[in-house]
Amino acid sequence: MSGRDQIEFSFNGKKIEAAPGQSVAGALLAGGQVELSRSAKYRRARGVYCAHGHCPNCLVRVDGVPHVRSCLVPARPGMLVATEGATGRRFDVYRSIGAFGRFFPVGFQYRWFKRQNLAWRLWEGRLRELAAETEIPASFEIPAAERLRADLLVVGAGPAGLGAAATAAKAGLHVVLAGRRARLGGSAAPAVSDGAASAELRQAIDLVRTATNVTVIAPGTVVAGFGDQYLVDRGDRVVEVTAAASVLATGAYERAVVFAGNDRPGVLLTSGLHRLVLEDRVLTGAQAVLVTENDTAYRLAGDLHRAGLGVRAIVDSRPDGPGPVADPPPDIEVLTGARVTRVRGRRRITGVVVETAGGRRTIRCDVVGMSGGWQRADELRYSATSSGDAVVDGQRATRIDPAGWEHAPLPVLQGVGAVTGTTDPGTAFAEGAVAGAWAAARVAGGTELIAGALAALRGGDVLGGSHG
Ligand code: FES
Incomplete structure (x- = not known):
């Protein structure tokens, strides 16, 4: 890559270079900035941990907007990035709290201060400063929410979500695909970049990017669902999506291992390190x-x-x-x-x-x-269905069995991929493809779209493909 391709942005007044497509957090780490925030209680240093939008470690201020997850935001030329609160200061008096950590029992927190009635006014301001770690702009406008209607909302842009979105789009549905990261492909994204991913997965990405009946919101985090309505945080505004059917392809969270210092910058989840x-x-x-x-x-x-x-x-x-x-x-x-x-x-x-x-x-x-x-990232099912009952089968979100699926009852929300325990990308893609066809059946209430979707599935060898 030539130097002319490099992107420059400012971090705490310093110039940082980033490669095209690189996240702000990745560019900062490459530039030697390992500490991005501090813990609220002991002021312990925090660095990139999950690289997937699942933790508070990488929060920074971007162009005046507080609490932006820097691992999800691609670097842009000229952006102004800054640490929040006291993190960037050379001298942070509150860091000394950590030295007394052994004297604070587990669970010691703000309620103790609240009991100090007379001193509470003093504590409150300090605690707010420590906990929020940012300043809210004195005045700001909340952009009006964008409203979208779709036949199908797919939450998650990994292999399972892409299988669902591409198949439903081929069947003629209007699809909204929301992915947490700007890159499509989820765990298979590196293979997509290297050209090592399966042809079906690459074709699915091309299709959702170019088809006029697909709206891709990436990065976009679905923060809540209420029946057929979902709220997607796009960073600069909220998008309200109303969809007749939805597919949950939200993957799984990797868990930490317990040892002293496992929260230090430089200790990451293995999947975050991989990203x-x-x-x-x-x-x-x-x-x-x-x-x-x-x-x-x-x-x-x-x-x-x-x-x-x-x-x-x-x-x-x-x-x-x-x-x-x-x-x-x-x-x-x-x-x-x-x-x-x-x-x-x-x-x-x-x-x-x-x-x-x-x-x-x-x-x-x-x-x-x-x-x-790994733990399934299935909390959205409770938000979307109140109880999760519509998609829960025992301990799992509903699995889709390709054999005889045409005759099965249609749930409001279908779970596919790692959120149901399927970790192999090829199998997840195939599950997603069946879910997309199923959604076509649900929306159309007829068999023509199912036949079309099935032909697309079989023509592309989706159900038998390999999707590393
Ligand atoms: S959310 Fe960015 S490192 Fe976890």
Whole structure:
């Protein structure tokens, strides 16, 4: 990439360069800015953690707008980015609170201050400053909400959501597709960029980007649903979408692993590390340790290694290690039945302390990826249906069985992909495609669209394809 392609923006008055398409958080990290915010209680430093809009760590002010998640916003030329509250200050008097943390019991929080009746006025202002960590502009206009009507709303732009949106669009439905990140493809986005994704997935992305009957809102976070109405936060305004049918393809949250210092900048969820390295192209040359309680680290280690991140070791708490792994990590030390007890380093991470049956040792590294398992991102179903009953089948959102699905009752909201426990991208895409056809049936109430959608599915070999 030539220097002319680089984007420049300002961060706390300093010039930062970004590659086209790179997120603000990725550009800041590449520029050496690891601390983006601080915790409200102990003022502990916070850096990029999930890189997917699921945590408060990367909040910054962008062009005067407070509390913007910098991992979701692509860098634009000339944008003014700043840390909020005291984060950017050299001297933050409240940081000393952390030194007394051991004297504060778990759960010690603002209610204690509230009991100090006379002093409450003093506390209140300070606590607000610490908690909100930003200044609301003295006057601002709330842009009017945009209103859209659609036959189908698809929430989530990973393989499952794209399968649903593309199939429904081919069947003639008006589709709104809302994706949390600007890049389409979800967990398969790096494969899409590299041209390694399946033809069906790439065609689906082309179709939703170009079809006149599809509106893509990305980045756009669906924050609430009420029956057939949903609110999508587009960043600059709210979009109200009214849709006859909806597909929930919201994926899953990766969980943290418990060890001392797991909230420090430089410790990320493994999926967040994967996004930063493969999508934002940062952290190449760094040395990582992956801490895991499931097979995720093994699946992603090969990608990270090929992208230039040195993966020194995988520390797996399970005595038997992983199940069969399709892409075994190349030449990486694997410690099973082992656990990380803490990270080392004052300002930057310099290593992790690992306990194994043979004793304790330090592994040097400057970044840590952790994966404590996955939890379905299915809270929207409760908001959209009050109880979640319309889509819940036991512990799961309703799965769509391709065999005989034409005759099954139609739920208000269909769950597909990782939100129902399907983690393979190819299977998720196929589930989404069936959901799109199902939505066509629901909206049209007839069989012609189903036949068309099925022909599209089978013609594109959607149900049998591979979608790495
Ligand atoms: S929301 Fe940006 S790092 Fe989690």
